Amino acid sequence: MDDVRGLNFINGEYRRGSSGKTFDNISPVDGSLVGVVHEAGASDVDAAVRAARAALKGPWGTMALAERLKIVCALVDGIQARFDDFLAAEVADTGKPVSLASHLDIPRGAANFQIFADIVRNHHGESFMMPTPDGTGAVNYTVTRPKGVIATICPWNLPLLLMTWKVGPAMACGNTVVVKPSEETPSTAAMLGEVMNSVGVPPGVYNVVHGFGPGSAGEFLVKHPGVDAITFTGETRTGEAIMQNAAIGVRDVSFELGGKNPAIVFADCDMDKAVEGTMRSVFANCGQVCLGTERVYVERPIFDEFVARMKQGAEALVCGRPEDKSTTMGPLISQEHQDKVLGFYKRAEAEGATVVTGGGVPDLGAELAKGAWVEPTIWTGLPDDSAIITDEIFGPCCHIRPFDNEDEVIRLANDTPYGLACSIWTENLSRAHRVAPQIEAGILWVNSWFLRDLRTPFGGSKQSGIGREGGTYSLEFYTDMSNVCVKL
Ligand code: NAD
Ligand code: 6OD
Numbered sequence: 014m015d016d017v018r019g020l021n022f023i024n025g026e027y028r029r030g031s032s033g034k035t036f037d038n039i040s041p042v043d044g045s046l047v048g049v050v051h052e053a054g055a056s057d058v059d060a061a062v063r064a065a066r067a068a069l070k071g072p073w074g075t076m077a078l079a080e081r082l083k084i085v086c087a088l089v090d091g092i093q094a095r096f097d098d099f100l101a102a103e104v105a106d107t108g109k110p111v112s113l114a115s116h117l118d119i120p121r122g123a124a125n126f127q128i129f130a131d132i133v134r135n136h137h138g139e140s141f142m143m144p145t146p147d148g149t150g151a152v153n154y155t156v157t158r159p160k161g162v163i164a165t166i167c168p169w170n171l172p173l174l175l176m177t178w179k180v181g182p183a184m185a186c187g188n189t190v191v192v193k194p195s196e197e198t199p200s201t202a203a204m205l206g207e208v209m210n211s212v213g214v215p216p217g218v219y220n221v222v223h224g225f226g227p228g229s230a231g232e233f234l235v236k237h238p239g240v241d242a243i244t245f246t247g248e249t250r251t252g253e254a255i256m257q258n259a260a261i262g263v264r265d266v267s268f269e270l271g272g273k274n275p276a277i278v279f280a281d282c283d284m285d286k287a288v289e290g291t292m293r294s295v296f297a298n299c300g301q302v303c304l305g306t307e308r309v310y311v312e313r314p315i316f317d318e319f320v321a322r323m324k325q326g327a328e329a330l331v332c333g334r335p336e337d338k339s340t341t342m343g344p345l346i347s348q349e350h351q352d353k354v355l356g357f358y359k360r361a362e363a364e365g366a367t368v369v370t371g372g373g374v375p376d377l378g379a380e381l382a383k384g385a386w387v388e389p390t391i392w393t394g395l396p397d398d399s400a401i402i403t404d405e406i407f408g409p410c411c412h413i414r415p416f417d418n419e420d421e422v423i424r425l426a427n428d429t430p431y432g433l434a435c436s437i438w439t440e441n442l443s444r445a446h447r448v449a450p451q452i453e454a455g456i457l458w459v460n461s462w463f464l465r466d467l468r469t470p471f472g473g474s475k476q477s478g479i480g481r482e483g484g485t486y487s488l489e490f491y492t493d494m495s496n497v498c499v500k501l
Pocket of ligand 1: 246254255268271
């Protein structure tokens with residue numbers, strides 16, 4: 014029997030791909046083989062979409078809301094019951110420290126089902142009474158129905174978490190899904206099929222097709238006319254390609270895309286909190302968090318101290334095997350991504366950056382030599398138009414630049430085509446409330462980073478996304494709404 018982590022999951026059953034092709038899932042820790050993945054062909058994608066459509070009409074579509082939400086909540090227990098399996102699979106695919114995945118990826122991957130079940134259970138429509146010329150009046154009320162078959166295209170940085178962030182609300186709202194996990198991290202999406210079956214999710218509600226983007230499962234899926242809407246997390250350029258296909262048939266999209274997020278550190282910050290928070294926002298998950306900071310602006314009087322403390326923090330990070338308790342930073346996702354990040358490291362030096370720390374590949378011994386390791390890196394001294402300041406790197410690195418006043422730093426923070434997130438560090442509440450609304454980003458944190466209340470709107474401005482998900486904002490995307498107007 015093949016390992017389910019490398020199999021497609023269609024209509025409640027695991028199967029190899031009709032393409033007849035496989036690809037290797039390689040560990041970014043040491044280059045070893047994690048498993049073999051069966052690439053879905055166009056006919057698999059077609060079968061998955063057809064199964065999803067049939068389930069919409071069948072038991073899932075006709076099930077009472079309370080029963081549906083009971084099943085969605087059971088997924089939380091189902092994942093928790095196999096916590097160690099999900100943890101091991103996520104860690105094997107990504108190389109991230111067990112300490113991180115056990116606190117973030119798997120618990121949030123499960124919790125996403127609970128929060129949206131609760132939100133759907135408590136959600137109510139709107140009603141409006143209106144006068145009419147004849148004096149009898151009319152009443153309007155809204156009704157919702159599932160949007161249909163949702164294509165869910167996922168990235169590799171927080172695989173289970175970012176997948177269930179979309180599948181959770183989609184299923185709670187009564188939709189069916191076809192998931193295309195990243196080719197780098199196929200395992201937990203595939204394993205979730207077993208949990209779906211075990212808690213009684215009807216066949217066809219949740220489907221998984223493996224493969225790549227162009228010319229493969231990703232493109233086949235977003236082009237499929239049986240897909241009603243597309244929810245995607247990934248790079249902005251990929252979003253552009255998907256949107257072109259979504260235009261055929263005028264399908265709705267929800268996009269969570271790339272960023273080049275700033276952090277703003279005012280001289281009146283609590284220095285310990287600002288350093289601790291910025292260390293996390295720059296280096297957590299080896300810098301592979303869409304919300305992560307790559308541009309740090311520090312008010313001049315505290316610039317030198319802040320840079321020195323960040324250097325000290327970065328040099329204290331420990332790269333190593335995920336299971337080692339001392340490990341605080343894992344590898345990048347792949348050697349391809351390592352090449353990209355190291356390209357930026359070289360470019361920074363060529364452009365005359367001061368390398369405060371890092372800039373290369375750590376020597377972790379022969380065993381890890383084939384892993385995708387890079388050093389945590391900090392630069393200063395680059396011009397504002399350097400590619401290091403303008404382009405998303407998605408690695409454990411940042412550039413730190415001094416500023417002199419609020420207007421200047423607001424202009425610098427907004428000087429980007431992206432607009433995902435920003436952290437502002439200040440103990441002056443008036444300043445926090447004054448500056449935050451002026452930053453053109455969807456998610457603004459004051460004296461914190463990645464502090465998530467799942468009821469709040471989440472998403473990016475400008476080229477960082479389209480739409481917002483989270484809380485009732487997810488329901489806007491995953492449901493179709495009608496107004497019923499009754500003349501009295
Ligand atoms: P990516 O865009 O390369 O790939 C994402 C997914 O899209 C993968 O499953 C891939 O196979 C698929 N894909 C690629 N081309 C496609 C096509 N033409 N049609 C259909 N599917 C296609 O992104 P990635 O490298 O996996 O993830 C890193 C990127 O994701 C970064 O830019 C990061 O900022 C972004 N991201 C954003 C958020 C957010 O919430 N805004 C969250 C996580 C990651
Ligand atoms: O916390 C979330 O809900 C979320 N979507 C996080 C995204 C992180 C990006 O890497």
